[in-house]
Amino acid sequence: MSALEERIHGSAELVSARLEQCLRSGDPDLSELYNAMSYSALAGGKRIRPFLVMAVCDMFSGNAEEALLYATAVEIVHTYSLIHDDLPAMDNDDMRRGKPTCHKAYGEARAILAGDALLTMAFELVSGDNSVPDGHRVRALYEISKCAGGSGMIGGQEMDIALEGQHIEYETMVKIHMLKTVELIKCACRLGAIAADISDEKTLADIDCYAEGVGRVFQLVDDLLDVSSTDEKLGKTTGSDEKNKKTTYLSFMPAEIAEQLADVMTEKAVEVLKNYENSKILCDFAFFLKDRKK
Numbered sequence: 675m676s677a678l679e680e681r682i683h684g685s686a687e688l689v690s691a692r693l694e695q696c697l698r699s700g701d702p703d704l705s706e707l708y709n710a711m712s713y714s715a716l717a718g719g720k721r722i723r724p725f726l727v728m729a730v731c732d733m734f735s736g737n738a739e740e741a742l743l744y745a746t747a748v749e750i751v752h753t754y755s756l757i758h759d760d761l762p763a764m765d766n767d768d769m770r771r772g773k774p775t776c777h778k779a780y781g782e783a784r785a786i787l788a789g790d791a792l793l794t795m796a797f798e799l800v801s802g803d804n805s806v807p808d809g810h811r812v813r814a815l816y817e818i819s820k821c822a823g824g825s826g827m828i829g830g831q832e833m834d835i836a837l838e839g840q841h842i843e844y845e846t847m848v849k850i851h852m853l854k855t856v857e858l859i860k861c862a863c864r865l866g867a868i869a870a871d872i873s874d875e876k877t878l879a880d881i882d883c884y885a886e887g888v889g890r891v892f893q894l895v896d897d898l899l900d901v902s903s904t905d906e907k908l909g910k911t912t913g914s915d916e917k918n919k920k921t922t923y924l925s926f927m928p929a930e931i932a933e934q935l936a937d938v939m940t941e942k943a944v945e946v947l948k949n950y951e952n953s954k955i956l957c958d959f960a961f962f963l964k965d966r967k968k
Contacts, residue, residue: 677955678955678958678959678962681725681729681955682720682721682722682725682959682962685721685724685725685728685729685745686721686724686725688728688742688745689721689724689742689745689746689749690716690721692742692743692746693712693715693716693746693749693750694712694716696746696750696795696799697711697712697715697716706780706784707784707787707788707791709780710776710779710780710784710785710787710788711788711791711792711795713773713776713779713780713788714753714756714757714770714776714788714792715749715750715753715792717770717771717772717773718771718772719771720966721749722859722892722963723745723748723749723752723858723859723861723862724745724746724748724749724862725745725959726859726862726863726866726885726956726959727741727744727745727748727862727863727865727866727869728741728742728745728866729866729955729956729959730862730863730865730866730867730870730881730956731866731867731869731870732866732952732955733866733870733950733951733952733953733955733956734866734867734870734871734872734952735870735952736866736867736869736870736871736872737869737870737871738869739805740805740806740810740868740869741865741866741869741870743799743800743803743806744800744814744862744865744866744868744869745862745865746799747796747797747799747800747814747818747865748796748818748858748861748862748865750792750793750795750796750799751792751793751796751818751821751822751858752858753792754789754790754792754793754796755789755822755827755858756770757775757776757777757785757786757788757789757792758785758786758789758831759831760775760776760777760785761777761782761785761786762777762782764831764835776788776789793822796818797815797818797819800814800815800818801815810868810869810871813868814865814868817861817864817865817868818861818865820857820861821857821858821860821861822858825853826853826857826858826861827853827854827857827858829853830849830850830851830852830853830854830855830857831854833846833849833850833853834850834854834920837850837921838919838920839919841921842921844926846921847921847922847923847925847926848890851889851890851893852886852889852890855889855890855892855893856885856886856889856890856893857889859885859888859889859892860882860885860886860889862885863881863882863884863885864878864881864882864885866881867881880946880947880950881947883942883943883946884943884944884946884947884956884960886943887939887940887942887943887944887946887960888940888943888959888960888963890939891936891939891940891943891960891963891964892963893923894923894932894935894936894939895936895963895964895966897922897923897924897932898923898924898929898932898933898936899967899968900922901924901929902929923935936964937964940960940961940963940964943960944957944960944961
């Protein structure tokens with residue numbers, strides 16, 4: 675295991691342990707709700723957003739405990755989004771992380787409630803931690819709210835549903851990806867900066883540029899894997915983009931050109947951070963995401 679993979683694994687373990695604490699309920703009447711929440715939140719996954727929170731914080735020698743709080747919250751929001759995206763009314767997926775999706779395992783109504791409960795838990799977690807400076811908590815809550823709401827993930831899902839099966843322009847597809855995928859990745863990086871008490875606009879702009887680059891590459895590689903990988907390797911249903919008549923990067927270019935575009939976008943993302951001290955782990959991570967096979 676490389677040093678980067680050890681860091682990714684280590685941050686994932688820390689977040690999983692914190693999630694387990696958050697998802698314990700002493701109320702027997704709510705046991706099935708919390709079981710459904712835990713089923714999805716503790717199912718593994720790449721945990722790239724928590725890693726980004728903690729890696730950005732570490733690059734600036736910030737507060738690791740505060741970063742772990744934000745990393746847990748952003749993973750909770752991510753899990754909520756996956757539960758709702760998989761629902762029959764949305765992407766209608768049966769498999770996620772190698773297991774039946776939440777609505778397949780617990781029923782559609784409980785999956786909706788589990789997603790709702792997870793989203794609100796993220797705000798409860800951040801707002802209720804009195805060890806974090808009030809100014810940091812306000813900034814963190816704003817970033818999470820912005821990325822998860824109508825101008826972020828939900829807005830992207832709305833556009834995705836409204837335009838499903840229609841011919842759309844390349845710029846519209848990119849906007850959907852920016853809202854659905856990139857905003858939460860950008861939020862994760864900004865949360866890491868907050869934990870390090872970074873507030874100057876130039877540094878935040880550089881962090882945003884990096885996040886947008888790796889976020890777009892992450893989506894582009896997802897599009898490639900959806901047509902080139904298998905259900906077993908990915909842990910979810912492949913070919914779903916074609917089934918749902920979604921416009922992807924491969925609607926506009928062959929796979930070879932898409933791979934070259936991923937190279938260019940990764941280089942640009944790395945370029946903006948490489949002169950920062952202790953940025954190597956984030957630069958390496960950008961290439962790791964580009965080259966991933968699942």
